[in-house]
Amino acid sequence: MSTAVVFRGSVRGLATVRRLPLTLALVVILWVLGAVSGSLINGPGQDLLDQVGIGLAVEPGPWWSIFTSAFFASSLVDYLACTAAILVGVGIAERVMGPWIALAAFIAGSALSALVLVALVTFGTDASDQWLSFLGGEYVVGAYGGAAAALGCSTAALEALWRRRLRTWLLAATLMFALFVGVAQTLQALAGAVIGILAGWAVQSLVLRRRAGSLHSSSLRETRFLVGTVVGVFAVGPLLTQLTGTWEVGPLSVVSEVMLQASPDADEVQEACNNDTNCVTLQGIVGVQSFGAAILTLIPVLLLLVCAEGLRRGRRLAYRLTLVIQLYLAAVTVLSILQYVYDPDVTLGDDDFAYLLLYAVPAVLAPLIIVALLLVNRHKFRVESSDAGYRVLGRTSLILAVAAVIFYVAFWFIEGNPGRSTLLDLAGQLTHILVPFPVPFVVALPQGLLSTVLYGLGGDIIWLCILVLVLNNFRRFRMLASDPAADLGHTRELLHDGGGTLSWMALWDNNQYWFTPDRKAGIAYQVHNGVALTVAGPFGAEEHHADAAAGFLKHCSNLGLIPCFYSATAELDAPLLPRGFRKLEVAEETLLNVQAMTFKGKEWQNVRTALNRADKLSIKDHWYNYPEMPPGIRAQLAEISEEWVADKALPEMGFTLGGLNELKDPEVLCCVAVDDAGLVHGVTSWLPVFSQGTISGWTLDFMRRRTTGFKGVMEFLIASAVTHFKDEVPHISLSGSPLANAGAGAGEGDRSTLDRVLALLGNALEPMYGFKSLAAFKSRFQPEHRTLYMYYQDPLALPSIGIAVGSAYLPGLSPTQSAGLLRQMVAKEPAA
Incomplete structure (x- = not known):
């Protein structure tokens, strides 16, 4: 092992100690007391147990045992289990509430749960209850009650989604152990969980003055989650009884x-x-x-x-x-x-x-x-x-x-x-x-x-x-559209009412559509890996976009899908962020103010050079709709496109990247660079952007050039577009470069899981598709930048969303190509 590896490990260890000093201190105290008292293997001896254990016999132990019992365990396995409980319960509490409040919750929870346990066993013994009276006559040690109480109390400081989820999991786990295993420690853990959650609710409502959060806003999702949790507990519980051997005594152990x-x-x-x-x-x-x-x-x-x-x-x-x-x-x-x-x-x-x-x-x-x-x-x-x-x-x-x-x-x-x-x-x-x-x-x-x-x-x-x-x-869905052709036609109508610079991509293949009840706005999306991945934001009249975003969430909830708005603008902040959504930067859109562009100055030297070279070679820009394009030019476009695709190790990408089929839309414009001999050197396509029935902008989509064409053909084509659109619209968009800046703008310690996944995918595809070099090329036109975001709600869904994004861009990967892409993603250096 190298010195550098040891040093990095030491640094990480010190960082953990600084973040969780209380949790690690409790673990150390637990093991040190166990070692000093000789109780690590078989638990404390009878004399020590009389002093530190919770007494469930007729004569209870000393009063301090409700505190000291949390720092001992009954066996080596129990010591390991208590350590895990402290690391999870107190560790989360310390990160969320701070060490002093977490310590108070642990100590108070240990004492109160011990008192509840004693009361339950005493009542059961007096009532001759077979289960509870069986637990009488022994001493109990363990940190489970305090750890569960600390974890339950910490939920008050969490956001609504995680608060409900963690409380459900905590109650489900402790209830499962109590009903299926049923030993005294499991009852104490259940009591600690209830005490901690009630304390957290009281702090949240009375001290923080924060509403507990209504289930009505997400009742469908929460009900499904609750029922699934109940079934999951009933599934794992019987296995737990078999693993714990012959000492399970819970009511459901049979x-x-x-x-x-x-x-x-x-x-x-x-x-x-x-x-x-x-x-x-x-x-x-x-x-x-x-x-x-x-x-x-x-x-x-x-x-x-x-x-x-x-x-x-x-x-x-x-x-x-x-x-x-x-x-x-x-x-x-x-x-x-x-x-x-x-x-x-x-x-x-x-x-x-x-x-x-x-x-x-x-x-x-x-x-x-x-x-x-x-x-x-x-x-x-x-x-x-x-x-x-x-x-x-x-x-x-x-x-x-x-x-x-x-x-x-x-x-x-x-x-x-x-x-x-x-x-x-x-x-x-x-x-x-x-x-x-x-x-x-x-x-x-x-x-x-x-x-x-x-x-x-x-x-x-x-x-x-x-x-x-x-x-x-579970990954398949019944066809939602009763008439796909009618939905596609209505989508085209709504796009004429309004939409974003990427909204025209809603008309492409593989998309499904959802419309508001009044059908005045809609959203295009694809389903991959249980994720509803939208194609940009809502389309239709702008005043209906917020309602469309909120309605789409309910639509996804009904279908059990994870909603994810991809390549959307900050317009969605208002309807989504109050609902607990987060956003992640996935692209930078480049916008050109065509009416102010003159191509004068040193920064435009490359563009002027391309225009001059095209003039010397007698290359002109020709504008067509694809159906009106001469057959000879169409044949050359197919040839250039096939040449470009054949040069790639992976198939042509989709989702927000158009291909030759997307050029065939009669409302899409194509700019073709053709010389006097009729040879096509390059082509770009432009998607219309509408506002209230009129074209308000154009968005660059398809870009292909002949490998033997003149250098600078793309600069020439975009400069030609600036001249062509100058008198028609105020702005045109060069679109965003997908995955080009994934992982940027965040420190290594702040990057989310999805951020890292997208960065890996972008780096793996860079040698083949050149997204970063494409973004650098677009920057030559001195554009204005607008950030495109991905909005997601559930952090646990990030791995599924990452897979969904990859599947959307590369839907036709063969097993061999998938294996090659995976090797490239985990490689230390990108392939040449």
Whole structure:
């Protein structure tokens, strides 16, 4: 390791210490006390525990234990978990509120949550509650209550989006641990979270005099997020109970038994195999004790997490799948309870009824509550995939299931299983393959290599493929436009009423359209990676732009899309920034005041040289609409364009960069540099900009030159445009250079994730498309600059937005080209 690397690491470490002194100090105190007291491995000894632990016995511990318990843990794993809780909870609180308030929240939260825990256990013991009374008679240590309280309190200082989101996550996580694990520390953490959130709400409302924020403005998105979180908690909770081993005692801890496949132990496998050594070995390698069986245990968790993500996006498919799964789990749980209750070998006593009341009833109620929650909010999950997406999912799932049944039945008979098992066993084994959840009856294990392999791995293959297909289905949308041609025609009409310098690009391919209810304004956008990426800002009469921007947000929310306004001007500050949007500079548009340009002075030397050279070579500028262009010139334009594209390692770009097809619009003007021999040296295209029905400007789009053409042809063409438009409009735009200045204007420590992604993409494309050199070329015309921004609302969506921008500009990348672009993005030096 070099000295420079060590030095940079030391600098980063010191910076972290300066930013989080309290958090690191608490971690150090925790570990130092643990080491000094010899409690790092197995926790404090009994004598020390009597003094520092929270007493849940009949005789409570000393009063100071509600403070000291936060600085000890019960085992090495518990020390690691407490460290993580402090780093997350106190770390965020310290960054948001400062060290002193964070320390006060941690200490007060530890003490108050300890008192709540003692009160709960005392009440449960007096009421003979099996869960809470089970927790009595022991001492509790851990920093969870204080860390959760500090984190909950810190949410008061956050903006509305993050405040609601962090509170939801905190309550969901602590509630999940309390219900599924249920040990005393989890109850204290839940109490700390509630105390911290209430304290934060009080500070926010009474001290800061800031409204808590209404859910009505974003009720659709927040409801979807909440329902998805509930389903996600119910998915992860059963897995948590399996990972925590035999010491989970929460009311929902038994849910894992009806939701997750349980691998039989060695004795059960021996019995199922009739003590056949070959069968036992085979089951350990590819059967019910193999790695495939462990993966099958995770399938229900992954399936519900995928459903939770779909619910967050408002997907109807996720809604239907979740309903079916929850109803199935409730039915299986009821069936299991009935089997236990009516078993003639079981005599139910008072303790058994108490057990059923505590564990079995919540296991039934939990999925039914989720079903009720879904049904009440069913109208909020209406986002449908495309018909093709549903066909692919249904067809592939059916093919996989039918193939598995056919092959398994064939192998089952070929390998002699009928002599050892019944057809009922065969049916049960097929459900093990086709249904990822445990079946409520016991079946015999298959014997034979092929049937065992398919029994152990078939369900994994089928359901992993289905999960991928479902996730891919969430990326598709049913065609929104009932009449795309009519929408395109109405867009052209609105563009004549008004729009920005880039608005004419709304007429290009791959765009979808949204219009205000009165259809007086609209927005063009593309959907990539779940992001609705607009083509510049709203179009139509200027007085309707703000309403269009606000209405488009609701449209995206209904579809579960992430709204992102790309290459928009500061006009959108007023409607978007109060709604929590941020903006990032993505381009500098260059504007020319054509009526004031004379090409006189030293700074115009390059332009005058180009004009003089064109005059000597008898090159003239000819102006056409493409449909009126002579066939010979059109053929040469196609030749020049193909030559330009063939020189690039990547395909022609799109989105805000037009190609030859975009020239064919009858309202687009083309300026062609042609010599006396009829040879085309270069071409530019100009998009109209309208205001109240009249042309108020033109925007440069298409630029191509013949490689053997005269040097300076582009300067000549733009100078010709200045002369041509001087008497018609006050300004023309040379457009922006996309990704040319991505990452500029911000210090290294202040650059956002998306800023870095766009900078990487811009640097990777620079050798092939020359955006930065194009921006430098445009600066020769002494332009006025106007910043174009990207407006986004959710910082967590930045990676998705970065991928969406790349997909919009390069929609037709092959796998090989994608791999080459990725290598170029991560290369230290750009390719030549």
